[in-house]
Amino acid sequence: MNDEQLLRYSRQIMLPQVDVAGQEKLLASRVLIIGLGGLGSPIALYLAAAGVGQLVLVDHDHVDLSNLQRQILHRYEDIGRPKIASAAETLMQLNPQLQITTLDHKLSEQELLETARNVDVVVDATDNFEIRFALNRVCVETGTPLVSGAAIRMEGQVSVFLNKPGSPCYRCLYRDEGELDASCSENGVLAPVVGIIGSVQATEVLKILLNIGSTLDGKLLLLDALHMEWRTLTLKQDSECPVCGATA
Template identity: 60%
Template sequence: MNDEQLMRYSRQIMVPGFDLHGQEALLNSRVLIIGLGGLGSPAALYLAAAGIGHLTLADFDHVELTNLQRQIIHGTPDIGRTKTDSARERLAAINPDVDITTVEARLDAASLAELVATVDLVVDGSDNFATRFAANAACVAAGRPLVSGAVIGMDGQIAVFRPDQGGPCYHCLYPDTGEEAQSCSETGVLGPLTGVIGSLQAVEAVKVLSGLGQPLAGQLLVVDALGQNWRRLTLARDPNCPVCGRS
């Protein structure tokens, strides 16, 4: 690290158990962020600020007025732009140290398998089960950690899936029933809650990549923001899971 980097990351380096080795680990890391919406926005902002060496940003959508209540990486002047272009410009302004690759496409199983193999960790901020299942399968196949988050209404959740370490995968928790996930346009969502969960995804990603503390591997953290109730559940691996099970 040069002197400017030591100054930029100095408060982070001071954290007990993180120090220079943790920062160097982040600078050498590659992270894929799927979706630049309510979850991907805060996750991308904090991971860029933290000094992740390379971020791959994947989103196929354009910025709309209704996004701005929660997708804080974008601003009013960005309406009509692709979310990848808007996010890349914002992140470059926050931290020019970070190399950024953008993927402006709707990801399928094949493209996810190719992308996931090139990174060290995946942050999933997508809003549909098809993408979540495909991202999980790609992470299992490549042996990559998956930091998964979801928010709807006043409810949120976050988990870290590490089947490469013997833990469960996303499919163990949510078997594929063919049902579609509820959308914000149908049920609404509280903007600050997406910021909380997206920021926690960034925290967990930093912990996994730097070896700091105990990540939420095999754990599901659930929040009911209406009553501010938090629950932490232990997840079990399904030996018959079609994605990570013995078969």
């Protein structure tokens, strides 16, 4: 670690749970972020600022005026640009020492599988449940930790799936794909709610990379932002889960 990095990350290095060794671990880490919208924006910004050395960014959408209410990676002048280009530019301005890989197309399951094998953590920041289920399948197969978040209206949730034997996966939480047809474009969302949820996701990613504290593995953290109330539910592996259960 050079002198500039020691100064840049000094407030983080001061933490006994991080120290120089932990910061070097972050600098050597590689994280996949799927989705660069409301959730992906704070996730990517905080991971870049914290010194996660390599980010793999995936999004095939373009910046729209309606995005700017909450998607803080993008600016007015980015309207019409691919989100992947806008995001990479913003992140490099924040931390020029990053290594960023951009993928501007919808990944096939085989591409997801290959990419998940080559990262330390996968972050689901999408609002597409087909992609969420595909991400879950490849993370279970590869044993890659998955940090999942969702936000809509004035509500949000975060969970971590470490994909160890006996631990639950995302499909243990949601078995029926039909119940998940909901998005911000149809229901709305209060701007800071995605920031809160995305920040929690980023925190969980850093804890996994540093192997510190207790993660939300096996738990579902729920936010009611209207009344600013948090609840934590316990998740257990479903023995009949089609992905990780005994019959899978």
